[in-house]
Amino acid sequence: MKRSIPLAITFLTGVFLVVSFFVPHEPFGALEQRLLIWFSIVSGFTMLLGVDNLLRSHGRKIGRRNPGWWHSVVLLIGFAATVVLGVLGRIHHGSPFHMQSPFMFVYTYTIVPLQGTMFALLAFFIASASYRAFRARNTVATLLLVSAVIVMLGRVPIGAAISEFFPAAQEWIMDVPQLAAKRGIQIGAALGAVSMSLRIILGIERSYLS
Amino acid sequence: MSKRGFWDVMNTLDRRIIFLILLICVTLPLLLNVGGEIPPTAPVERAYDAVATLEAGDVLLVSIDFDATSAPELMPMLRSVLRQAFAKDVRVIMLGHIAIGLPLGHMALEEVAAEYGKNYGTDYVDLGYRPGYIAVMIGMGREIRDFFDTDYQGLRVDDLAVMDGVHSYEDIDLLFGFEHGAVIDYWVRYAQARFDQRMAFGTTAVMAPDAYPYLQSNQIEGLVGGLKGAAEYETLIGHPGLGTRGMPAQQWAHLLVIGFILLGNIGYFVSRRNRG
Amino acid sequence: MGSPVVMVIGTWLAGFLTLAILSFLYKDNPFYKLAEHLYVGVSAGYWLIYVAFFDVEPMLIDTFMTETGVEKWLILIPGALGLIMLSRWFPRTAWLSRWPIAFTVGIGAGLGITANLQGYVVPQVEATLIPLSGWNLVSLSNLILIVGVVTTLLYFYFSKPHKGVLGGAARVGVVFIMISFGASFGYTLMARISLLIGRLYFLLHDLLHVLD
Numbered sequence: 074m075k076r077s078i079p080l081a082i083t084f085l086t087g088v089f090l091v092v093s094f095f096v097p098h099e100p101f102g103a104l105e106q107r108l109l110i111w112f113s114i115v116s117g118f119t120m121l122l123g124v125d126n127l128l129r130s131h132g133r134k135i136g137r138r139n140p141g142w143w144h145s146v147v148l149l150i151g152f153a154a155t156v157v158l159g160v161l162g163r164i165h166h167g168s169p170f171h172m173q174s175p176f177m178f179v180y181t182y183t184i185v186p187l188q189g190t191m192f193a194l195l196a197f198f199i200a201s202a203s204y205r206a207f208r209a210r211n212t213v214a215t216l217l218l219v220s221a222v223i224v225m226l227g228r229v230p231i232g233a234a235i236s237e238f239f240p241a242a243q244e245w246i247m248d249v250p251q252l253a254a255k256r257g258i259q260i261g262a263a264l265g266a267v268s269m270s271l272r273i274i275l276g277i278e279r280s281y282l283s
Numbered sequence: 284m285s286k287r288g289f290w291d292v293m294n295t296l297d298r299r300i301i302f303l304i305l306l307i308c309v310t311l312p313l314l315l316n317v318g319g320e321i322p323p324t325a326p327v328e329r330a331y332d333a334v335a336t337l338e339a340g341d342v343l344l345v346s347i348d349f350d351a352t353s354a355p356e357l358m359p360m361l362r363s364v365l366r367q368a369f370a371k372d373v374r375v376i377m378l379g380h381i382a383i384g385l386p387l388g389h390m391a392l393e394e395v396a397a398e399y400g401k402n403y404g405t406d407y408v409d410l411g412y413r414p415g416y417i418a419v420m421i422g423m424g425r426e427i428r429d430f431f432d433t434d435y436q437g438l439r440v441d442d443l444a445v446m447d448g449v450h451s452y453e454d455i456d457l458l459f460g461f462e463h464g465a466v467i468d469y470w471v472r473y474a475q476a477r478f479d480q481r482m483a484f485g486t487t488a489v490m491a492p493d494a495y496p497y498l499q500s501n502q503i504e505g506l507v508g509g510l511k512g513a514a515e516y517e518t519l520i521g522h523p524g525l526g527t528r529g530m531p532a533q534q535w536a537h538l539l540v541i542g543f544i545l546l547g548n549i550g551y552f553v554s555r556r557n558r559g
Numbered sequence: 560m561g562s563p564v565v566m567v568i569g570t571w572l573a574g575f576l577t578l579a580i581l582s583f584l585y586k587d588n589p590f591y592k593l594a595e596h597l598y599v600g601v602s603a604g605y606w607l608i609y610v611a612f613f614d615v616e617p618m619l620i621d622t623f624m625t626e627t628g629v630e631k632w633l634i635l636i637p638g639a640l641g642l643i644m645l646s647r648w649f650p651r652t653a654w655l656s657r658w659p660i661a662f663t664v665g666i667g668a669g670l671g672i673t674a675n676l677q678g679y680v681v682p683q684v685e686a687t688l689i690p691l692s693g694w695n696l697v698s699l700s701n702l703i704l705i706v707g708v709v710t711t712l713l714y715f716y717f718s719k720p721h722k723g724v725l726g727g728a729a730r731v732g733v734v735f736i737m738i739s740f741g742a743s744f745g746y747t748l749m750a751r752i753s754l755l756i757g758r759l760y761f762l763l764h765d766l767l768h769v770l771d
Contacts, residue, residue: 075654079661086662090669094477106425109418110618111637112666113430115659116415117614118641124603125648144592148600155604159612168436169608170386170411172393176608179601180386182569183576187598188351188383189758190580196536196755197584199748200305201298204543208551213737218548220741221748222541228511228749229534230321244324246742247495249700253707254739256496256683257732260708261715263675270668270675281664282657302584309755313763313770355757356750382609383602412613415663417670433617472678473670488750492743500686502678509746510753529756536752 080276087274128152155179220246290553293546301543308539309532318531320523321514326498330483330505331519333457334364339372341456342449345392346470347377349463350384353487357461359513359526360485361391364459367520369399374445375407376455378431380416380466385409388461389435404443411435416466420473424452451478457504458482462490471502485512574766577758707735 086108093105131145139145155176162174169176209215226232227243272278312318323331337343345364349357368375377392379385389409396407410431413419419430427450433439440446448454458480460470467484474480481504486494488509497503507516510533513526579594619641622634640659646652687708689701713725714732721729764770 075657079657082658082661083665083668086665087669087672090666091672094670094673102425106422106429107633108666109415109422110429111640112418112663113413113415113422114614114618114637115640115644115663116418117610117618118644118659119663120414120606120610121645122647124607125645127599127603141592144596147593148596148603151597151600152604152607155601156607159604159608163612169612170389170435172390177386178565178569180605181390182573183597183601184383184605185351185354185387186573186577186758186761187580187594188602189354189754189761190577191595191598192352193751193754193758194580194583196309196751197302197305199751200536200540200543201301203540203748204296204301204547205298207544207547209548213733216734216737217741217744218544220738221745222544224742224745225537225541225748228509228745229537230318230530231534231538240324245700246738247492248499249704250707250735251492251739251742252495252499253704254711254732254735255493256687257708257711257735258715258739259493259496260680260683261712263679266675267672267680270671273664273668274672281660299585305755306759309752310759310763313756313759316770352754353750355760356753382613383605412609413618414610414614417667417674421670430618433621437617468679469674472674476674476678476682488746488753489743492739492746496683496686500682502682509749510756511749525757525760529753529760532756532759533749533752536755537748540748 076279076282079282080279084274084276087270091274151183220251290550290557294550294554305536305539308535312531312535313529315531316528318527318534320518321511321527321530323515323519324512326495326506326508327512327515328505328519329498330459330485330507331367331516333481333483333504334367334373334459335371337368337371337373337456340374342374342376342454343368344455344458345375345377345388346458346460346462346466347379347385347388348381348466349387349461349487350381351387353463354384354387355525355529356487356510356513357463357485358387358391359510359524359529360507360516361388361461362395362524363513363516363520363522363526364485365392365395366398366522369395369401369406370520372406373456374449376410376445376449377408378410379412380419380469381464382412382414384463385412385435404438405445408440408443408445409435410440417469417473420469421477424474424478426450452480453478455480460484462486462494464490467494467497471497475502483507485516488512570765574762577762577766581758706731711735 090105090108093101097105128149131148134145135142135149158175158179159169162169162171162176166174168174171177207218209218223239223242224246226235227239232239232243269278273281334343345361347361365375375392377388379388392407392409396403401407411434413430422430428440431440434443452474458470458474460467460482462484463486467486467490470482470484475482483505484494484503485507486509488511491506491508491512494503494506494508498506507513510526510529513524514530517523517527576594576597579590582588583591619634619638623631626634640662643655644659646655687705689704691698691701710728710732712732714729714736716725719725760770
């Protein structure tokens with residue numbers, strides 16, 4: 074029962090959605106729509122699992138006074154404050170996402186700068202990696218390097234100022250060889266996804282049950 | 284310093300010096316504000332033309348599929364597309380599949396709508412977010428209200444004039460998605476393929492190469508890639524913004540990195556030769 | 560949020576947090592740690608509010624309150640599946656969470672089969688069948704495109720050893736893959752620089768007002 078019911082659910086829903094793709098008429102169409110709505114609702118709950126894991130692990134760190142436990146205190150305070158402000162926004166403004174809601178203050182002045190700057194750090198690391206690791210060690214590495222340099226020059230005005238070759242070559246690389254490789258890789262990945270989906274529906278692939 | 288000594292120093296350069304040089308290289312062009320219009324390329328022109336086909340009263344569905352990690356690239360192009368649409372009195376319906384970025388889209392929507400004197404609920408609406416984007420994309424092919432019967436702030440969409448007669452993709456004249464991840468693949472594979480929905484995209488530079496196959500196969504009508512794409516779109520609508528403003532800094536950073544690559548390789552080959 | 564004082568306070572808070580994250584470039588430090596953990600905490604809180612306001616309230620509670628007849632009770636099924644998902648919190652009932660997971664995986668798999676074939680494989684193969692008419696640059700580019708797609712696919716074909724014709728084709732495929740990775744590197748660099756420009760623009764324009 075612990076395995077057979079989930080396998081049956083996967084099989085039935087998977088097969089039904091393939092059938093309803095080819096036969097979208099009633100009753101298949103309406104039933105498919107209902108399943109999609111249910112899927113959307115259930116998907117939301119998966120996010121709660123992640124939040125729960127996070128809170129538990131940091132709660133444990135505080136309880137055990139692990140090194141840096143005060144970081145976990147900051148995390149929990151941030152979490153609690155955001156939730157409280159969200160609820161207040163719902164009560165006082167009808168929605169947490171109302172532009173006057175305090176929840177939007179947290180969003181605009183903490184989440185946006187923190188998230189944006191975290192990723193902006195990567196600019197520094199990629200520049201450093203270019204200097205330290207981007208070596209023309211052999212023919213294929215040289216190809217990669219030359220392609221990267223042409224694209225970088227072709228995408229900024231000075232490339233065209235140096236020579237019309239750079240924007241033209243950049244465009245050709247993007248339209249022909251890089252497109253060809255991306256298409257080849259993605260066709261392979263799409264076929265792989267189809268085969269994995271079949272394995273899941275037929276119960277051959279069961280890792281999601283572990 | 285001997286030649287060998289110089290390259291030894293260069294090969295073991297503290298990375299913070301590299302960081303500092305990059306910081307200066309990006310800051311100075313921003314302060315000096317030099318640079319001009321960026322001529323548009325074919326993929327961006329095609330995206331512009333797709334929006335240009337819309338007429339007053341037509342419906343543009345805008346999908347916010349990014350967050351603050353890619354806002355500097357995608358926000359300028361979002362503003363440009365909204366300006367182009369509102370200037371033509373096109374109805375704009377916004378939604379999003381990256382929940383944490385949705386308010387960014389809403390802020391841009393309110394800002395540009397105010398520029399053109401547009402009213403919420405009559406000329407534009409923000410439907411917000413629903414989980415499970417594959418299901419939402421397919422389900423919208425039958426009835427948008429099955430998923431979004433209220434907007435982002437809980438108002439019933441049936442009470443909003445902008446949604447009159449808009450029930451499924453058949454009533455949406457163009458979808459313009461702003462993408463920083465794989466949601467573009469889902470839009471194309473689920474909404475374009477199954478419902479033949481017209482669509483164009485603005486993507487981060489990271490995602491743009493992956494989208495080229497869709498452009499060549501005509502599954503999408505246009506592609507605006509990265510800050511440069513945003514600057515090109517600003518040129519097309521004749522309204523320079525943060526895309527155009529950022530391009531000089533972008534340019535000097537590219538030159539710097541190319542310099543780093545060359546210097547790093549020279550150091551590598553000199554060291555290798557010296558080692559024998 | 561709209562009052563000027565609140566906006567100034569917010570901008571300075573955002574400025575402090577931006578600098579706290581950037582300080583990591585010098586070395587790891589308590590300011591960075593504070594900002595990093597604050598980010599994780601507020602993001603988790605944000606998700607919770609999102610699920611409550613964009614999923615549970617409109618799709619479950621509102622539907623239950625407004626629908627009548629059998630529809631009213633049917634909506635309890637996904638609600639129950641969602642709650643069962645949370646049974647993972649308790650070790651003794653964790654196995655129950657496999658039911659909603661099986662439901663979402665089954666739907667994803669069923670939709671994925673047709674979408675990947677109809678939405679990618681078929682149109683992309685079709686778009687690769689392009690004309691090779693006459694000796695000109697367009698035909699040459701088209702030929703290169705076809706060769707590139709086929710040899711890249713062959714490079715990832717591992718059911719036979721890469722020897723002979725297959726080995727030669729796979730080596731050609733590597734050339735295309737490397738050019739593609741180079742282009743992707745160039746584009747990735749562009750993206751990262753753009754993010755830095757965005758943050759510096761915030762510091763110089765919104766916080767310090769030294770840009771117009």
